[in-house]
Amino acid sequence: MVYQKPLKPYKQGHPIEFQDIGLLTVSRDSHRFYFNVPIEKCVWGYGWRYTKGEHPFLNFFELGESLDEFYHAYQPPNTLEALTLGFDKRPWNSLELPWHYSIVFVPDVKERKKHKNQHLGPLRPDRLNREKLRLTTVLDSIQSEGYQPEKYGHPNPHICGYFLLKDDDFLFYIEGGKHRATALVELGYTSLPVVSLPDTYFISHDTLSGLAGAAYEEMDLPIVRTIFESYFNPRLREGRRQLLAECMRRARGSSVVVF
Template sequence: MSIPEGIAGINSDSTIVSVEVSKCRDWQGYSYTEKGWHYLSATIKEYIKNPTITPNESILNKYYKIYQPTSIQDCLFYHEKKDDRLPPITNNILQLPWGFAFDMGRKNNQHFGPNSTSFIKKEFTDLIHIYNKLAKEGYQPDKHPDGYIKGHFLKKYNDYRFILSGGQHRMAALGVLGNKKIPVKLYHKWQRVIDIENINAWPHVQNGKYDLETSIKVFNSYFTNTGREKAKKLNLLA
């Protein structure tokens, strides 16, 4: 049975779909391909050039020390002119217009710093292990429990982005390894598709937390940002 791809996958009922790696993002808008930038991908590339690099010397460690966001402005529009329409983080929870929330207060967070030395070491070690395993065996999600990279879709007319809920290390490795398309699984706890055409029904648009213009700005950031703009401002581009 063939796996539906892209827009066809969005419009299907299949829980497993094929997506283009170039259209995959994490929740902060980082991309996993050569034209984009992701802190995990950059760390793998460092390791390839220098297999003896230590966690303390890695770009992963630098990233966690430099990047410690406190607002959605930092996460999606780092160092842009401050936009007062973007709502503040309340009780350490960052909320997106369509209702998804992310914990900004938890210590040792995979997505940003500050993090402990032991956490960074484990994150680095796990990442390199996954990269080496995928480089040797390839991506075989059916052969492993919880083997699929998971997430959901943002749909903008005939275009899409696949936003990961799990599998950041695997996706970073697959991007570095040059994979163009991969099968993924829709995350059952998230709404399958967030469609720009349904913007008026988004929870935080309805309750007034986000106005329409700001909601569109946030949504569009996943289609325009690649991560390179933030990496450049953080002085992390090689």
């Protein structure tokens, strides 16, 4: 087992605020620190927040069958429809976030939608069972031994990701350590100890404009902006809550609503 040198807590471990992000991006020694992000600012996949009732993994800890229902109900054909819950059906042919192609490395996995994308269904029974086992194993490990990120070793000893910045608001997109993050929230953490990916700190409207013509066609920039804005849209956030609530009701044998 490989142990990494412990990082120092930024601001003595107090949760970061919007103004801290600018300091972190220009600090020459920011790589020596981890920082705590409030859980309501942490996001997974296509907009799922790390709070109770807003994340399918957290619902799983309350009712295991709800994860089956989530992957059955949530099968969008592309990223745009995934984030807008199917309300926006403009042409878009990828399940990846558009800025991943140039900013964050993501392996090119064929048939990702069918079997290998953690963010949506359908999942084969064996893949679903592995997901459940990993969630419970990580939770049990942290519960019994405490959270020791250094023991995870390379490449992701710490929960990691990057910031999404919009005006004076921010979110932290968790790219690595998704199961650890969920377990910590389930165990009562109100903020998550994270580090930023080494190749990027944040995505903003300026970043998206700069990638137009490189990571995607300039004509696609309005769609890319919609994808980005969907993370901050309160109506869509409520729609995700409702989708998960219906999954819970269906898992308990109540009335079925088709999404």
